Amino acid sequence: MDYDVIIAGGGLNGLTLALALDSAGITTVVIDTFAPQESLSPKFDGRSYALSAASQKMLDALGLWEDLVRHAEPMLEIKVSDGAAGETPSPFVMQFGDEDFSQGPMGFMVEDRHLRARLAEAVKASNVTLRSGQTITNQTIHSTHVTVTIDGHRPITAAVLVGADGRNSRTAKTAGLTRTGWNYNQSSLVCAISHEKPHHGIAHQYFMPSGPLAILPLTQNRSGIVWTEQRHVAQNIHSLSDGDYLDILRPRFGDFLGEISLAGSRYIYPLSLSTTHRMIAPRVALVGDAAHAVHPIAGQGLNSGFKDVAALAEVLCDTKRRGQDLGIHTTLAEYQKWRGFDNALLCTATNSFNRIFSNNNPLLRGIRDLGMGLINAAPKLRKNFVATAAGAAGDPPRLLRGEPL
Numbered sequence: 001m002d003y004d005v006i007i008a009g010g011g012l013n014g015l016t017l018a019l020a021l022d023s024a025g026i027t028t029v030v031i032d033t034f035a036p037q038e039s040l041s042p043k044f045d046g047r048s049y050a051l052s053a054a055s056q057k058m059l060d061a062l063g064l065w066e067d068l069v070r071h072a073e074p075m076l077e078i079k080v081s082d083g084a085a086g087e088t089p090s091p092f093v094m095q096f097g098d099e100d101f102s103q104g105p106m107g108f109m110v111e112d113r114h115l116r117a118r119l120a121e122a123v124k125a126s127n128v129t130l131r132s133g134q135t136i137t138n139q140t141i142h143s144t145h146v147t148v149t150i151d152g153h154r155p156i157t158a159a160v161l162v163g164a165d166g167r168n169s170r171t172a173k174t175a176g177l178t179r180t181g182w183n184y185n186q187s188s189l190v191c192a193i194s195h196e197k198p199h200h201g202i203a204h205q206y207f208m209p210s211g212p213l214a215i216l217p218l219t220q221n222r223s224g225i226v227w228t229e230q231r232h233v234a235q236n237i238h239s240l241s242d243g244d245y246l247d248i249l250r251p252r253f254g255d256f257l258g259e260i261s262l263a264g265s266r267y268i269y270p271l272s273l274s275t276t277h278r279m280i281a282p283r284v285a286l287v288g289d290a291a292h293a294v295h296p297i298a299g300q301g302l303n304s305g306f307k308d309v310a311a312l313a314e315v316l317c318d319t320k321r322r323g324q325d326l327g328i329h330t331t332l333a334e335y336q337k338w339r340g341f342d343n344a345l346l347c348t349a350t351n352s353f354n355r356i357f358s359n360n361n362p363l364l365r366g367i368r369d370l371g372m373g374l375i376n377a378a379p380k381l382r383k384n385f386v387a388t389a390a391g392a393a394g395d396p397p398r399l400l401r402g403e404p405l
Contacts, residue, residue: 003027006158008171013288013305014164015119018128020313024405029129047112048224050299054391055306057402071114073217074105076201094372100386146283159326161284167274169290175281181274187234189227190267196258209360238268280336283327292343295350310397311338317405
């Protein structure tokens with residue numbers, strides 16, 4: 001075979017998996033449809049990620065964090081409240097801080113441009129083969145290997161094909177892995193803002209009637225915004241001038257950070273739930289959005305993908321050390337067992353949270369406010385909540401514990 005593993009998709013999950021496998025001596029090729037200049041730009045485009053403490057540990061274990069830390073802003077406190085534009089926030093809040101998570105910051109905010117660039121640099125310095133600007137046109141499963149055909153190039157073979165090619169994964173469709181899901185009739189408006197006052201590392205999540213508004217701390221008196229509205233409303237807001245856009249944001253945002261201005265470009269993303277019924281097929285495994293794309297209400301999209309990466313890398317590494325075929329059913333079934341339930345639970349939780357909180361029903365508002373107040377008054381519940389969000393609950397893979405493969 002040409003490689004041990006072929007990865008379809010050179011996004012954040014695909015490149016991170018390739019580096020994890022390379023660290024364990026597993027030969028890997030990444031086939032990415034996009035040319036490098038399409039995804040790598042030093043200009044800030046407004047996109048950023050809330051990395052959990054476990055995701056940060058994995059990046060550290062892979063030797064990536066040392067160069068990323070100067071671009072990362074720790075989340076030292078999280079405040080969650082219910083409210084509406086122009087209204088005083090509900091007095092019932094959930095507030096999480098040092099007393100709820102003793103292992104350091106609960107997470108870190110990192111801009112897309114820095115994370116993507118660091119992964120690209122690491123891949124370039126590794127033994128991973130990266131084939132950019134190429135598209136897999138066919139995949140064929142054999143009893144002992146998988147063959148993929150790349151337009152204009154000779155076929156290549158490997159023991160396993162991993163789909164890291166997003167929610168419209170061609171890998172999943174060709175493997176017969178069916179999806180379920182629905183649209184939320186919501187879109188997220190994503191941008192970054194500069195503000196007068198320091199945020200002190202505090203992340204805010206406001207549950208508005210139309211959808212959540214997240215204000216996430218970035219470096220240098222800036223914050224990332226993920227602002228959810230009904231789809232037609234979001235599209236109308238997105239089409240406005242920068243000044244009018246900010247005029248609509250300000251009453252939702254409040255004045256607690258002083259005057260605000262845009263920092264970078266604005267984006268809009270339609271929201272939907274999309275998940276496969278299974279994450280594996282013969283000699284095929286899926287990671288990240290190729291397997292499950294969820295509502296951003298909990299900020300767990302990339303973290304969930306990184307959990308997939310860590311689990312799959314570990315089961316493939318252990319199989320390699322046993323001298324077994326990486327693509328045997330028992331290996332991939334172990335990955336499915338490890339990640340399948342957790343991903344189904346995340347899909348259910350984010351979908352339920354969105355339905356409960358994205359409305360202005362007085363009865364539901366009363367129930368959810370009371371629920372947040374009760375959780376906030378229970379230290380054990382708060383600690384369990386934070387441990388789950390930080391990726392420290394349960395039995396995380398070695399990489400998420402900061403241990404090498």
